[in-house]
Amino acid sequence: MKRPLASAASLVAASMLAISVAEAADQQEVTVWSWFHQPTMEKSIEAFEAAHPGIDVKFTYYNYSPEYITALKAASASGSLPDVIGLQPGSLTQQYREDLAPVNALAAKEWGDDWAEKIFPVNRKQMLMGNPAGDANAYMVPQESQVLAIWYNTKIFADLGLSVPTTYGELKAAANALTEGGYIPMFQGAADGWQNENVFLMLANQFSPGITDRAQTGEVPWTSPELVEAMTAWKALFDDGIFQKGALGAHAYPTGAQLLAQGRVGMMALGSWWMQESKFPPPLSEFVDGMAGFDFFYLPPVREGNPPSPPVGGIDIGYGLTKNGADNPAAWTFLAELTNGVGLQQALNALNDLPAVPGYQPEGDITDHTRALYDRFMADLPKAENQRFASPAVAEALDNGLAGVAAGSLDPEAALAQVQAATDKALAAN
């Protein structure tokens, strides 16, 4: 009696094994690396896998620095990059251009021949940034965009009787009032190069829209009067008490963001991604909940006769198809859905940032106020000035120059001369 039972059990086990092996053979796998907010990415993957049951996405999350960029470097050297990698436009994409497959043909097949025209202009420009002359290939597809702005705490402003500053004098007066009221006036995480770049780009584009783009490509020198004035205005933000004391030793994340969310900061230069704070798990502060305590403005004119800073921004994050991934059709399917499909929609629902292409709206539980903020950013995105650098060495030289000027160890001309030297070297290398 035992023997027939054992045989039947073996038969069932063998059948189940065969079925699971067959299922595994049908299941295609896509490997993805990114620094993208992990819970949001998991939602995007879940939505994608529901829409494509035959594809299994294996996502590996890394902190951006140093983990992600070291992992990419090591995997690139050993030829073991995953199918899809998260990218920033310009320098990061260019560093791995040799490992990436051009996506033009796949994108044209997916979204039509005019696929690139559907992407917001600033994103389109950044997508190709740093390509060698004559190379019109896209090595990354943008997923999300951002617009930089000055966020301010509306409740603190109301308590102190402040209104949105429209001149530099009003900005200074607001900063003084905030300081006297026991608040941090404008939190600047000036230990982070990226935050300094963002504010400098706001200033420079106020003096001459697009000037930093022209300086990167060698059309105007970094030592031109407008950029020197922008650098001088940058120093004044420290000297006039607009930034908090000790800003050069402060980090935007986590310190600045936490203080801003807690209502201890009056203003902070961040971007449209700040809206995602309202979708983080509770408990949320009264300011962050539904973005009830926040609104944004663009930097007011820092010199009489200037306009306010224009919107500055571009690609927040994009994705590239590696040469390993080019051999895996499922990898492109995932990349396409992540950047312009069900995956993107999930990221937008989490208010992670703005889409790289028009036609999307965040869905779900979002307050009218947050939706209005989102719509204002979306209206400004098509006219945004570029915030990215093609050469990491130029960005690095600018970061050092900004820190040196802020600390008083460099004057604006000397700092910008360093940036010019880095630009000359980068342009000569191309």
Added chain:
Amino acid sequence: MSVSRAASEPAPPRSRLRAERLYLFALPAVLLFVVFIAYPILWVAGQSLYTGNRASETWAGLANYRAVLVDPTFWIVVRNMVLWGAITIPVQMLIGGLLAWFIERHTHGLRGFFRTAFFLPVVTSVSVISLVWVQIYAPYYGIAQAYLARIGITMVSSPIAEPSQAIYALILVNVWQWTGFSMLMYIAGLANLPGEVLDAARVDGASGWRLATGVVVPMLAPATRSLLLLGIIGTLQTFPIVHLMTGGGPNHASEVFGTHIFRQSFVLGDTGQGATLSVIVLLLALALSLVQIAVLGARLAPAKGGA
């Protein structure tokens, strides 16, 4: 007689074969060394002679070395590294030694508590330490400011924001973190001091300061040598505290070899110069270790018995 004759005769083939087989036991260690240490060193040394990216690598000879040596940032790094080693190593030894002495000699029931308390920073995550110290240093909302405000002092800046102070502010954090390790090494040394030597010194009239400087400190020399060697290696390996607190800034003011190499290799994508810096650090570490061994000797273990 038979023994000496046997020793002078060649070993029988079977014994020789057996002796050769014994070398196989070293094979795993040799393989690990070759794969994970020797090969990467040679690869990096090779990369230091090339320039450009992977697709367009070109032979550069010693051009990367020349470029690194004329770069002002390199000399800022050298200055910072000298300061780091010259301050952290003796200060950690001194405070660690004093802590060890007082804990071992003057605490009884609470000895375990004090040992643990002072060793705690060593086993705490550098990320946590960095976050906490950035907050301590911060004016306005910082922890130090909260206490200083009670006595009417307002911090006007953060030490890590000032180019002239940043490196010292980071050295202080490093000393705070690693003094517990020096203490532990000296506690081990003190525990191994031979009681009879100390007793003899006391009988001869040595006590207090005289006993400490004339007997205890010289007998702790092996622990001191170990700390010196580890301190020099640790100085050259410094990275996480600086990367997390200042990123080497402002404007390279707190740059160290680790952050400089990381920036060149991974942020700027200049593998050639990153590799060149790595080779320079390797040669420096090797030279300093050899000098130290030549001058101070190679015995690094804490003193044992009467030795």
